[in-house]
Amino acid sequence: MIDLTGVVKRYKQGDVTTDALRGVDAHIPKQSFLIVLGPSGSGKSTLLNLMGALDLPTEGSVSVNEAIISEMGSKARSQFRRKHVGFVFQDYNVLNTLSVKENIELGQYLSTRPMSIDEALRAVGLSGYEARYPYELSGGERQRLSIARAIVKRPDILFCDEPTGSLDETLAKDVLGVIHSLNETYGTTVILITHNEALRHIGSHVMRLKSGHIDSFTKNHEPIAIKDITF
């Protein structure tokens, strides 16, 4: 599904050069639920940006379903994200000026075969909230809204960058349950970035990053139910 070959990402700010990724190789299978773990500065977000076609590697290649996104131009990457990718961010990134329904419509518009708004709301447990505005929702509900916006276009891959980072344990489990069910119900490949070690048990695969390298990349043969993990 996703292939990373010799991926290097180098940032230059003034005279200072930082290697965020130092040669990453990996193959992420289709429909997997990958948990990416690592401390701050390990390169997690950089890796997500590259796999999500948000950025280009300095060296190496990134391909998704044999399409080499690391060689795509800005417009092609934009089209790629439009067709194949959904994002969920730590800070929800929903638009306060738009209602719940309108926020989801933002995602729906991008797809040629989208879910209905009702289905997306049902999938995240927000049925009946269509007319509300984000500021009328709790943190967990906002994150669910963000997920609904991401999945309404039926993406092949859902990238989640610290989706529970701003939530307490109860709300976090609630959101993780929604993401997990999407992986199971729709077969969406989920790549979830977190620094929360407890989440390593819920994914089908676990990747650990350390100082820009893959420290370990393992298959989780016996995932634990989300309700049973402890933060």
Added chain:
Amino acid sequence: MKPLILHSVRLLKGQWRSLLLLGVILALSAFTYSVVDLGVGTIEESTDAYFESHVQEDFSIITTPTIASSEREALENCPFAFSIEALYDASPSCFESLMDHRVETFDTYGEATLEARIYKDGLINRQDETHDIRVFLDGETINKTYLEAGSMPTGDDEIAILSNYASHNGYTLGDTLKTEGTSYTITGFILLPDYNLPAIQHPLFFMSETQTLAVMDQGAFNDYGGSIDAHIAGVFDSEPFDLSVYSETDSYLHGLLTENNLRSGAVYAEIEGSRGASLALSVLIAFIGIVVVGLMLKKAVDRSKRPFGVLKALGLNFKEITLPFLLLVSLFSLFFLLIGTVLGWGFAPALQQFFLMIYLLPEGVVSINIFTVMVSVLVPFFVLLSLSLIVIRRLLGKEPVVLMRPLSSVEQTIRFKSVRRLLARAPFFTRFQLAFLTRNLLKTTVFTIGVILSVFLAFLAFAMDGVFDETLDAYYEGIDVTHTAHLLGSTDIPDEGERVIEVDGRMHDTQAFVIGLDASQTLHPLEDENGASLLGMLDEGPVISKSFQLLSGLEVGDEAILNLYGETKHVTIQGVADMYPGNHVFMDRASLSEAFLDSPDFYNALYHDAPFDNDYDRVIETENILASSEQINEVIMRVLYVMIVSAIVIGVIIMALLTGVTISDNGYNIALLKVLGYDNKEIGRMILGGYNKMLVLGFIIAVPISLVSFSVMTQLFADVYSLVWPMSISVWQIFMIFVLYGMIYMIVAKRARREIERVSLQKALKIYQD
């Protein structure tokens, strides 16, 4: 303090493009006011002084060119002469006696000081062309000559002329000017304050390229070969009175108040109008600038809320935190307002010269004065400063904990929630555009007001252009009269052309130019706005021109009193002719002659569609009037260009500034939409698309506002200044301006889309949501 200043500088530095445009707006506002105030305002001062010191006449009495039998009795020992010109040829001293007699006779009516104004019309002989010249003697108590440069002529071969004419034709002091076969040395450049004089071809115009006024001393004047004429100049001793009191004298033709003469009365109207309009325009531009400053400040201060909250928490007070910001805003606005004022000062002499091309007035000394600086710099500056203080106090005058909380746009969202619900079924993009517009209501309002102002200015320019087309060109091009002969005192009139009466009078207390036409005549059509001929109505009563209707307020069916030749008659208005030639009233010639002169056969002018075969006292060629109109039109066109350019500049600045600020404000949203997979075109449509609609809305609002304003201004000019200034715009012009603004917006939007392209999508990933 230094870190705070640096922080403020860096905050504003990030918006240098917007700041630059804002600076241009502020400078433009100051420039608009100062250039007109210094350029035109100084003419008013010098004009007041000039008219007072050189005793401008309050009125002129136009007298008969023939000598009445009662006057002949007063000319003992003088040779017999039918006309004043013949009398002058026979005996200049008898001519003087006649003039003295006339002044004495008129002096028995009304309380005014009178003086004969004697002049000779001649031709200037140039290599391959001839120009018109009217030579005077210096006025004794009224209309005294103003010497601009050089000295007054004292010798038999000396002359002083207008400097305007001299500069157009390359004459300098000491040069030789040949007129009526004699060469004269130019000793000085002069101005004459009696504005009824430049009526060589037509009362409305004075063509400074081909016509000049001049003065000579008595000896040279006596020897000069031009044809002599005279009228009586007068100054009211106390309150003005109706000049018809003079109509009881035998030599009275009609009286003309100087203030009613466009070339004189309009000087003040133009000056006051220009100053008023420039002030209004300046205030409008400044208003937009001030609102934009408020917007930008709010944005900058919003961004600084959290650090300011931290500073407050650390113990710094409000004054310490805000002072650097206010200092920077003050310096910035003061700088651009001063630049605008200095530029206005620099361009003021050029604007003054532009006015002096039309009006024969002395130059004013353009110097900067405290009042102008106060209006153009200090007033907007203090308003800006106060506004900045209000914005900053409102945003930062809170507790540190409140300032350090994340920002939220909840309030605005709630406010417009109900409006948004109404459009719930609108197309996808429309709803999103509306969401962005309602979130940025202040920007949307400024954008719309800016568009309305800019479009109004463009409409005004086109309306001004139309004024001359409608008032004169359309009239003279619509009639078939190419030559008009005035029969001043002739008794043996050949049978050519069509007979008419042209006479000045009053109707409904409004000065009227009464034209008596035969219903059978063919050269002067008289039609209503539907194209139906009104000639058949003339025997029932007068038909008035649209311009006279505007001046008098008369409507069809109204009764009015007509004063002519000292007689008073009641008439009923029969129709309104669709033309704006001036204060024209049309009547049936025979009825007019019968009513006022007890004979149906009188006429004093001939209309012809070809040159006359015979000589007449005075022949006016329509072609010359149109040529004069063309000259004035050129001047109007220059004003028009300036206005169009100003309108476009304001439009471009407003559009560019607000689209730029919108993109900058929505950086996060743009980045997020990019992350989601929207392309730049779609994002542009979402974020800026609402402005398309506001452009159309602003344009639609500007149309009725302009039409109503033009109607009010037209009536105002008529009521206050007795000027016919029919401003209107055609559907085609509206369409053209719409296309122009559409194109401007497309260019601005293209530039804005480039800015959207530059927004990094990384911004959405880590930035704290606003």
